[in-house]
Amino acid sequence: MRAARFPDHTDTDHTNTDHTNADHTNADPAGLARAASLAGRAGWTAQGGMPGPAGAGDRPGATVWVSPVRAAWQTAAAMGLEAREAPALREADCGRWGGLTYEQVAREEPEALAGWLADPHAAPHGGESLAALAERVGDWLEAVRESPTRPEAVTGRAQPGMVAGAVPSEVVVICDVGVIRAALGHALGLDPPSAARFDIAPLSFTELTVTRTGWRVAHVNRKVLSWSTPTRSARSSGSMT
Known part of the structure; x- marks a missing residue:
């Protein structure tokens, strides 16, 4: 986001934990400091997690997932969270546009960019369409709604015979x-295109709660943390700080 460019495969390498590296694949140090502060307000601590029998690095009863992106892993670490990777939560594959700035693509391929913006099924860059991204994320949400701790949730596709079991809060x-x-x-x-009209800020919180028939939106883009404890919910935090 800071570089105003399309994501590419280098973003997914989270083995480099050098936060002093100023390149575009790392979360910036100031953002990570804010993430640690945010964790404290939520009842987490940056080191050692929630006090008491719940154990270190995790909120009691919660399952923590991160997208396969370096900055997401760094944000989770700053918040003291022990997370599991969900490949289905990666951003759309931008094909040959990966790593290019929006300005460069707009200058060199204006018609292709306009077509991509207008048609969610278009993938002029040779990668993944926004419609495919939406389907992938939707499949993952439905898998998690059934059973958030099962391995199927990582793949993003619910498997036949899955039974809703003990669901974390x-x-x-x-x-x-x-x-x-x-x-x-x-x-x-x-x-x-309609979903793209939501404004999502870095380190903001969006909360969805589970209903019998699907999902209900509790709040979007909340920048001041105020944790409630719904029975079953999914919270997402923008990670590119």
């Missing part, structure tokens, strides 16, 4: 803006 997700908008679109039945 919360599912916490740290991911990027495109995935959060896709999740909102799935919850509200919106197409990708």
Whole structure:
């Protein structure tokens, strides 16, 4: 987001934990400091997690997922969270546009960019369409709604015979803006262009709660943290700080 560019495969390498590196694939140090502060307000601590028998690095009863992006992993670490990776929560594959700035693509391929913006099924860059992203995230949400701790939730597709079991009170997700908008679109039945109209700020919180028939939106883009404890919910935080 800081570089105003399309994501590429280098963003997914979270083995580099050097926060002093100023390149575009890392969360910036100031953002990570804010994430640690945010964790404290939520009842977490940056080191050691929630006090008491719940154990370190996790909110009691919560399952924490991160998208396969370096900045998401860094944000989770700053918040003291022990997270699991969900490949289905990666941003859309931007094909040959990956790593290019929006300005460069607009200058060199204006018609292709206009077509991509207008048609959610278009993928002029040779990668993944926004409609495909929306379907992938929607599949993952439905898998998690059935059973958030099962391995199927990682793949993003519910498997036949899955039975809803002991569901944690919360599912916490740290991911990027495109995935959060896709999740909102799935919850509200919106197409990708309509979902793209949501403003999602870095380190903001969006909360979806589970209903018998799907999802209800509790809040969007909340910048001042105020944790409630719904029976079953999924919270997403923008991770590119």
